[in-house]
Amino acid sequence: MSAARLRVARAFGPPVEGVALLSEEGFSPRYDLDRWSGVITKAGHKLEGENIKDKVCFFPTAKGGIAAGWAFHDLQWKKIAPKAFIFGVTNPVMVQGAIFAGITITEGWTPHPREILATGDWVRVDPLGRSIEVLRRAS
Amino acid sequence: MQLSPEERAILGGGRGAAARRALEYQVKVGDFWGAKRFVPVTNVHMMGDIEVMGDGGLQWLKDTAALGARCVVGTTTNARCIDFAHCERLGQDAGEVAKERELIACLRRMDVITTDTCINYQTVYQPHLGEHVAWGDTGTVIYANSVFGARSNFESGPAALAAAITGRTPEYGFHLDEHRRGVFTVELRAPLDDLADWGAVGKIVGEPRQSYFAVPVFHGFHRTPTADELKHLGAALASYGSMGMFHFVGATPEAPTMEAALGRRDPAERLVITDADLERVYAGYGLGDGDARLVVFSGPQQSLLEMKQLADLFAGRKIQAGASCIVTTNRGVLAQARALGFAGTLEDAGVTILEGVCFYILQNLSPMRVANKWTNMVSNSAKIVNIIGAHRFNAILRRTRECVEIACTGVLR
Numbered sequence: 001m002s003a004a005r006l007r008v009a010r011a012f013g014p015p016v017e018g019v020a021l022l023s024e025e026g027f028s029p030r031y032d033l034d035r036w037s038g039v040i041t042k043a044g045h046k047l048e049g050e051n052i053k054d055k056v057c058f059f060p061t062a063k064g065g066i067a068a069g070w071a072f073h074d075l076q077w078k079k080i081a082p083k084a085f086i087f088g089v090t091n092p093v094m095v096q097g098a099i100f101a102g103i104t105i106t107e108g109w110t111p112h113p114r115e116i117l118a119t120g121d122w123v124r125v126d127p128l129g130r131s132i133e134v135l136r137r138a139s
Numbered sequence: 140m141q142l143s144p145e146e147r148a149i150l151g152g153g154r155g156a157a158a159r160r161a162l163e164y165q166v167k168v169g170d171f172w173g174a175k176r177f178v179p180v181t182n183v184h185m186m187g188d189i190e191v192m193g194d195g196g197l198q199w200l201k202d203t204a205a206l207g208a209r210c211v212v213g214t215t216t217n218a219r220c221i222d223f224a225h226c227e228r229l230g231q232d233a234g235e236v237a238k239e240r241e242l243i244a245c246l247r248r249m250d251v252i253t254t255d256t257c258i259n260y261q262t263v264y265q266p267h268l269g270e271h272v273a274w275g276d277t278g279t280v281i282y283a284n285s286v287f288g289a290r291s292n293f294e295s296g297p298a299a300l301a302a303a304i305t306g307r308t309p310e311y312g313f314h315l316d317e318h319r320r321g322v323f324t325v326e327l328r329a330p331l332d333d334l335a336d337w338g339a340v341g342k343i344v345g346e347p348r349q350s351y352f353a354v355p356v357f358h359g360f361h362r363t364p365t366a367d368e369l370k371h372l373g374a375a376l377a378s379y380g381s382m383g384m385f386h387f388v389g390a391t392p393e394a395p396t397m398e399a400a401l402g403r404r405d406p407a408e409r410l411v412i413t414d415a416d417l418e419r420v421y422a423g424y425g426l427g428d429g430d431a432r433l434v435v436f437s438g439p440q441q442s443l444l445e446m447k448q449l450a451d452l453f454a455g456r457k458i459q460a461g462a463s464c465i466v467t468t469n470r471g472v473l474a475q476a477r478a479l480g481f482a483g484t485l486e487d488a489g490v491t492i493l494e495g496v497c498f499y500i501l502q503n504l505s506p507m508r509v510a511n512k513w514t515n516m517v518s519n520s521a522k523i524v525n526i527i528g529a530h531r532f533n534a535i536l537r538r539t540r541e542c543v544e545i546a547c548t549g550v551l552r
Contacts, residue, residue, distance in 0.1 A: 010171055010172070011171075012167065012170075012171050026349050026381075030191075030526060030529065031525065031526055031528050031529055032528065032529055033529055034529060035193075035529075041528075041529050041530075042528035042529050042531075043528065043531060043533075045528075061349035061350065061381065062349070062351070062381050063349065063378075063379075063381055064277060064377070064378055064381060064526065065277060065381070065526070066186050066217070066275045066276050066293060066294075066295055066296070067186070067191050067295075068295060069186070069294075069295020069297050069298055070186070070187070070191045070192035070193070070196045070295065070296045070297065071191055073192070073195055073196055073199065073297070074191070074192060074193035074195055074196060076195065077193060077194060077195025077196075078193070078195075089349070089351070090351075091293055091351040091381050091383070092168075092172070092292045092293045092294070092295075092298075092311075092312060093293045093294075093295045093298075095168060095172070096168050096294070096295040096297065096298040097295050097297075099168055099171070100164065100295070105171075
């Protein structure tokens with residue numbers, strides 16, 4: 001872990017801080033998530049059993065899916081939304097949904113997050129500066 | 140984004156608060172993707188049901204209607220989560236059923252035509268080559284882009300409604316020529332005799348390459364594919380790969396030749412799919428505890444031709460005692476299927492036909508699974524096998540004829 005900052009290509013939303021949750025698998029709120037608890041329930045998902053509430057969620061890809069447009073807003077309404085979605089590659093619906101819900105979202109990363117941070121680290125997402133910084137390492 | 144005088148007037152409130160709010164939202168989405176301008180759309184298809192939007196979405200929808208929102212182009216709805224004729228039997232929550240009725244009334248106040256179908260492209264509206272639309276449900280979008288040569292991005296419910304209110308959408312993604320060229324090629328050397336085979340192809344191609352802009356170019360198939368086959372292919376590509384477009388050389392309008400489909404560039408990858416690849420897909424599903432009491436034909440809804448095929452296969456047979464076999468379709472197809480006797484044949488066999496819904500979005504599906512002690516779900520739709528995971532079904536893809544056998548015999552292989 002030689003650097004503590006990664007660059008993102010595109011971003012929306014306010015700056016946020018939170019605990020990083022890194023996934024090696026893509027994400028869809030429809031396919032993978034129990035939208036009543038915030039827990040990833042799809043059997044075999046790399047983050048099965050993890051709760052995304054208040055996390056800064058790193059996903060390499062987006063799965064599906066039109067549902068995110070309403071689902072992210074619903075997660076906010078139920079107060080179980082993550083602080084931010086950080087995608088390697090995403091699709092329009094994830095972006096439309098995050099903007100509609102007021103959730104920070106970014107796409108495209110350099111370097112790959114796993115090279116500079118780990119699940120449990122405390123990170124800051126700065127959409128305006130197109131950067132994500134590790135502020136504290138997981139203890 | 141560069142805004143026209145009309146768009147500036149909308150942002151200034153010239154068309155009311157709802158249109159202003161919708162365009163402000165669209166500008167943010169356009170800015171994210173680097174859109175330079177808006178393009179007018181002729182048709183909108185939107186997802187909106189209580190299962191996906193929840194109480195917060197319904198409140199937002201009511202607020203939007205109260206602001207005077209009205210659709211300025213033809214706008215239809217995707218499949219919903221409740222069939223009012225079956226909700227009690229399915230154990231759906233009465234409170235949520237009431238909210239769904241409220242939601243439908245709200246959409247209608249805004250001039251949304253509540254068609255409740257995910258096969259609008261087969262039954263409601265067929266855009267022409269180059270026509271810009273704003274559609275939701277990924278299966279509808281990939282079909283519009285690929286088979287019709289129309290232009291749409293995946294538009295979520297709120298984004299599609301915004302397009303319906305403003306009559307436009309940000310110009311990015313598949314509205315632009317640069318994203319419509321094929322990226323890699325897929326040679327089809329398998330017979331692909333069943334709709335499930337086409338979904339399996341979508342899984343093979345899409346799952347390892349999840350990227351909205353990865354456009355596959357199919358070629359080498361031994362005959363012309365049918366509309367239902369391309370429907371299952373597209374739905375699976377969009378589901379497993381989040382892909383928004385494909386080409387099929389000699390069959391889709393922007394692929395008269397391989398060179399045209401690729402935009403005269405070299406493919407990034409060349410795949411070949413054989414029968415052995417398909418058999419590996421089918422063999423890859425674990426059978427869990429062997430439970431064979433739930434067989435589903437849904438996701439996408441069934442066309443009239445699929446209804447006929449199922450009626451032919453179920454004619455004179457009965458599903459096993461204690462099992463559930465569920466077929467979903469839309470209002471128009473069901474009316475025709477009733478008139479033609481297909482629906483009666485299916486119901487005589489014990490099949491439940493649900494109207495205007497898709498199985499995987501049914502309200503209360505997880506509790507329904509628990510209440511029925513369902514563990515496995517068998518389907519000929521690769522899309523629904525992929526999409527239903529959050530409800531913790533063990534989903535199994537099988538060919539159509541095998542699905543019917545499983546429903547009637549209770550033997551799962």
